[in-house]
Amino acid sequence: MTLEEKLGGWTGPSSATEQDKQDRTERMIREAIKAHVAFNGCDLSVYAKGSYANNTNVKADSDVDIAVQCGEAVYWDEATEGAHPPSGSYTGFWTPAKLRSELETALEAKFPGQVDSSGSTAFRIHSGSARVDADVVPCFDYRYYFSSGNYREGAKVFKKNGNSLVNYPKQQLENGRAKNTRTKQYYKKAVRIMKRVENVMVAKGVHREVPSFFVECLVYNCPDSVFLAPTWTKTVEGIILHVWKELEGDEPSVESERWLEVSECKYLFHSAQDWNRQDGRDFVKAAWNYLGYAS
Known part of the structure; x- marks a missing residue:
């Protein structure tokens, strides 16, 4: 059985119908925020993020991630004390609780009875016949100041x-596009194939569920040359072998040897993550066996 047959066909970008549903969902969320009177005059940026924005989602993971970012208050951290220029504290009323409360009201007005606010972070908007599921995340402008005084926005x-x-999210989008260009547009398709592998293995009870974002990061940390193999069978083999080999052992003590998220602003493995190095190895080992690569 070929790789394509194992996966039930190739996984390309969302179909035109699915794309229409995704776009309609994003548009309706924007309309909900624009119509909410409490947001008048508030510095808000509404944008798509994650797999939907990066064109690395597959049909089984076709929900839309939308950030509603408030620029009224800027949160910050600094690499060394004094890197951030002196400034007063924010005294306005756009606190995290206020933003969350008003966003929930705005979404409920547009999607009555379809907004799930039980999650710890995002509002979940359940899909309809003309929409897909959506996660809407309230957030604030953030800057990380380096010792030089320069800063990174997040x-x-x-x-x-x-x-x-x-x-x-901005850096994730830019880095994914750059890698896709360097690999002749093969990187994002490889991400979708590996996400499809994960979906199929879960459906067949071969392996536990692995976060979509984690799969994307594992693929991103593979050398560009892997994606230029002559066949997709060789490309997937190269991804699996690289992840398996490089994640053996403990997290390196040398920072330059540690794997990064796609944004290249955060380490992929640290104590606060929902995954670890062994999770990555377990995933690719299961994929190797399921896809029938020779031992």
């Missing part, structure tokens, strides 16, 4: 329990 997300995390 988004700070506050969970309901007060904990927070920082994402870099």
Whole structure:
């Protein structure tokens, strides 16, 4: 059985119908925010992020991720004390709790009875006949100041329990596009193939579910040359072998040897992540066996 047959056909970008549903979902979320009176005059940036924005999602993972980023308050960290220029504290009313509350009201008005606010971070909007599922994340402008005084821009997300995390969606988008260009447009298709492998293995009970973003990061950390193999069978083999070999053992103590997320702004493996190095090895080992590569 060929690789294509094992996966039930190739996984390309979303179909025209699926793309229409995704675009309609994003448009309706934008309309909901624009129509909410409390947001008038508020510095808000609404944008797609994740697999949908990066064109690396597959049909089984075709939901839309939307960030609603507030620029009224800028959160920051610094590499060394004093790297951030002196400034006063924000005294406005756009706190994380206020942003979350108003966003929930705006979404409920547009999608009555379809907004799930039980999650720790995102609002889940359930799909309809003309829409796909969507996760809407409230967040704030964020800057990380280096010792030089330069800074890196990102988004700070506050969970309901007060904990927070920082994402870099712009850098993820740019780096994914750059790698796709360097690999003659093969990188993103390879990501979709590996996500399809994960979906099929879960459906068949071969392996546990692996986060889509984690799969994308594993593929991103493979050398560009892997994606230029003469066949897709060889490309997938190269991805599996590279991940298996490079993730053996403990996390390197040398920073330059550690794997990064696609944004290249955060390490892929650290104590706060939902996965570890062994999870990556377990996934590719299961893929190797399922796809029938020779031992």
